Amino acid sequence: xxxxxxxxxxxxxxxxxxxxxxxxxxxxxxxxxxxxxxxxxxxxxxxxxxxxxxxxxxxxxxxxxxx
Numbered sequence: 001x002x003x004x005x006x007x008x009x010x011x012x013x014x015x016x017x018x019x020x021x022x023x024x025x026x027x028x029x030x031x032x033x034x035x036x037x038x039x040x041x042x043x044x045x046x047x048x049x050x051x052x053x054x055x056x057x058x059x060x061x062x063x064x065x066x067x
Contacts, residue, residue, distance in 0.1 A: 013059060016052035023049050 022037050023046070040046040 009059070012055055016055045019048050019052040020056075 019037075023040075037046055037048060039048045
């Protein structure tokens with residue numbers, strides 16, 4: 001995949017899944033923290049987690065539309 005090609009939705013979903021897995025594991029360098037993400041700026045303030053949750057909500061809203 002060339003660097004200037006747009007990222008597919010499947011690649012974004014895979015990345016969002018990895019972000020969620022990171023937040024549900026323990027941080028090895030700081031075992032008292034609940035998440036393993038180094039971008040967390042507080043208990044509930046993480047830009048990566050916000051992006052992943054927004055992406056999953058967008059995909060779920062498309063998948064669960066009634067026709």
